[in-house]
Amino acid sequence: MTRRVAVIGGGLIGRAWALVFARAGCEVRLWDPDPKVRARALDELAEACHLSGDDPAALAQVTVCADMAAAVDKVEWVQENGPEKLEIKREIYAELDRIASMETILASSSSALVASRFATGLPGRARILVAHPVNPPHVIPVVELCPGPDTAPEVMDRAEAFMRAVAQVPVRLACEIDGFVLNRLQAVLLAESLRLIEQGIVTPQGLDDTICHGLGRRWALLGPMATINLNAPGGVKDYLDRYGPTMARLSDSAARGEAFTETAADIIAADLPAPAQVQELSRRRDTRLAELGRFLRDND
Amino acid sequence: MTRRVAVIGGGLIGRAWALVFARAGCEVRLWDPDPKVRARALDELAEACHLSGDDPAALAQVTVCADMAAAVDKVEWVQENGPEKLEIKREIYAELDRIASMETILASSSSALVASRFATGLPGRARILVAHPVNPPHVIPVVELCPGPDTAPEVMDRAEAFMRAVAQVPVRLACEIDGFVLNRLQAVLLAESLRLIEQGIVTPQGLDDTICHGLGRRWALLGPMATINLNAPGGVKDYLDRYGPTMARLSDSAARGEAFTETAADIIAADLPAPAQVQELSRRRDTRLAELGRFLRDND
Incomplete structure (x- = not known):
């Protein structure tokens, strides 16, 4: 069965993630709040493919969505790439947690914020973690998986397996630490x-x-x-x-x-x-x- | 004109240096105080060549010498790879400084000792420096060139040019510092x-x-x-x-x-x-x- 993944945020990191997931055969739904970012996302993905030598055919797997709810509908994984501002992250996660199926893992690309900062108190906090990539993840495979205090170990297991399945190299951290590793x-x-x-x-x-x-x-x-x-x-x-x-x-x-x-x-x-x-x-x-x-x- | 170089010490680092110099076309004189090390040096060089994919024909440039004075006679560069013991280094440099032409640069592979520890007071201290490689230098090109307080700037210029000529990547330090860079x-x-x-x-x-x-x-x-x-x-x-x-x-x-x-x-x-x-x-x-x-x- 085709894996379905959402990418939230269509900047450099979000697009690189979209490429990672798409070339691994996932069906990718990309959403960004800015219509201009959405409008040029596929062209920019084609350009990234050209630079990295990835097969542009993979981009047929990517759909740009006009709203977040459509993007996260029935996906197994959400990779969020919003701004590194606490208030914005809290808003995004409150919304994601409300609209995404409880089976869906919510992973943040944040390099600056640990999950407890934006997940604490949310009903679905057990399925929220940080999956911190190196810029840009389609050409550097490592991804740090950092749980919050409420992240379920079973979610971490699935996160690790998922990242291996899309050919990244997951590094699992035991607990939150400033700056990760x-x-x-x-x-x-x-x-x-x-x-x-x-x-x-x-x-x-x-x-x-x-x-x-x-x-x-x-x-x-x-x-x-x-x-x-x-x-x-x-x-x-x-x-x-x-x-x-x-x-x-x-x-x-x-x-x-x-x-x-x-x-x-x-x-x-x-x-x-x-x-x-x-x-x-x-x-x-x-x-x-x-x-x-x-x-x-x-x-x- | 063929450049002539001496390598003092036939351990792992010394042999790797011999290979660096030989494949760059230098005539290499290798000496070690231990006759057993001398006896097997050429076989071990052939083995190193095999592992690194270097052309074994380069080894025709290497002569194993039975005494140090013969090794350093009329060479432009001496690369010393003795034990990291201060007393031994001092003895070696007193002897090298006595027997080598004043035009010859004396460079130590030391990672632990700065040049002032073993060169101070010697008549030829201006031509003594540390040329610290990464193990092993025939497959990792960087070499840190660290002057002592008495090393002549002109010697540093020649050292840098020499290392570039043998296809290493010299990094020139301004002064002595514990651990180099x-x-x-x-x-x-x-x-x-x-x-x-x-x-x-x-x-x-x-x-x-x-x-x-x-x-x-x-x-x-x-x-x-x-x-x-x-x-x-x-x-x-x-x-x-x-x-x-x-x-x-x-x-x-x-x-x-x-x-x-x-x-x-x-x-x-x-x-x-x-x-x-x-x-x-x-x-x-x-x-x-x-x-x-x-x-x-x-x-x-």
Whole structure:
């Protein structure tokens, strides 16, 4: 039976999700409150397909709906991509919870808000969770599944199975945590990067080269735990025996929030492509990410 | 004219360097104090070539030398890969500085010791630096070039040009810093990872998936600064305006050295391949890193 999915919000993230679901064979209902967004959604989806090399035939699976109730009718999954504003999220979830069948899972793409902020008190809070993607999810497969305190474990099981079925890589978190996992890891790396750059120890380009031609290559294949497991003859415990004290010392002297300064931002901006190039470079990035994804899949 | 290079130390890192230099067309002189290491060095180089897909014909460029003075005679570059013990490094550099022509650059693969620890006071301290690779350098191209307080800027210029000439990606640091750049970044990410795992928020596999199928893919293509430059319509300054306060908050609450616990190590070890598999998995990693490197080079 064809799986039926709703995507709420037709911005970049919503459209990328629509593509993920459609190419996996789901029937996708896309809704956005803005009629202009709805009007151009299919053209923009075709463009995204072109950049990522996905088969545009998948887009036949996508229907743009004129109202939210029609979009969520009889779907198994709702992926919500509204603004990261608490009041708006609360309104959306109150409405979604009222109109969607109790069997339907309601998942938010929120990176900033945990589910308890907008689901607490709702009758259907047990079927609400955060499914946080990386931008854009059609070319980066990881999705963090973060339950609220009221999310049912059975919903988490279904959420995990659903994301695997649409070929994403779900990472299940045990409980709510600010920033989930991915952005917590990104934050510490950015803080230390910004300080090293502001202190003039390395240029922004040098910092990027260090990751891009160094750790990033390893981490695209293995992840940090699998990486250190291979960096000592006796595996991860041997690694942490040998290098743990050094790594602890380095992290003790690492930068924190104070590193996010205007000065650092200015130095980095001066060394990177200007804002006018952001759109074109983003398109190029998506094409390359899609190619890299196919390479990694074919060379696993 | 063929460039002539010496590699001091025939362990994993030394052999990987020998391969980097040989495939770039340099004449390579490899020396190790242990005759057993010397005896098997060429066979092990052939094996490394096989795993990485490098042309074994390059190995005709490598000569294993029976003494250090013969190895460093008339070379432009010495890459030293001795043990990370200060007394041994000091002995090696006193000897290298005595026997090598003053035109020769002396570069250490040390990840733990900065050049001032072993070069201070030597007559040739101006030509001594750290050239810290990622393990193994023949499949991961980044190399951190870290001067000591006495290293001549002209030597740093030559070091950078030399590393580019052998197709590595040099990252030039302005001054000595504990951990250089790469391990500082790895340390903060590991600290936060270990805590999230020890607290049970995510499994080791989930943590690895978050990077491997998430941030690692971006970072293999772009580096963290280029990444955030594309994550807001107005570029990096727009990104830091929008998300800087959140990232600062997340890094303020991040783990530090206290996260490197025995408990975390036990949880991770239980979820990862056992030490008996490390050697085989490392060989597989090197093959895949070489394939990824070729993919990235051909799809730049």
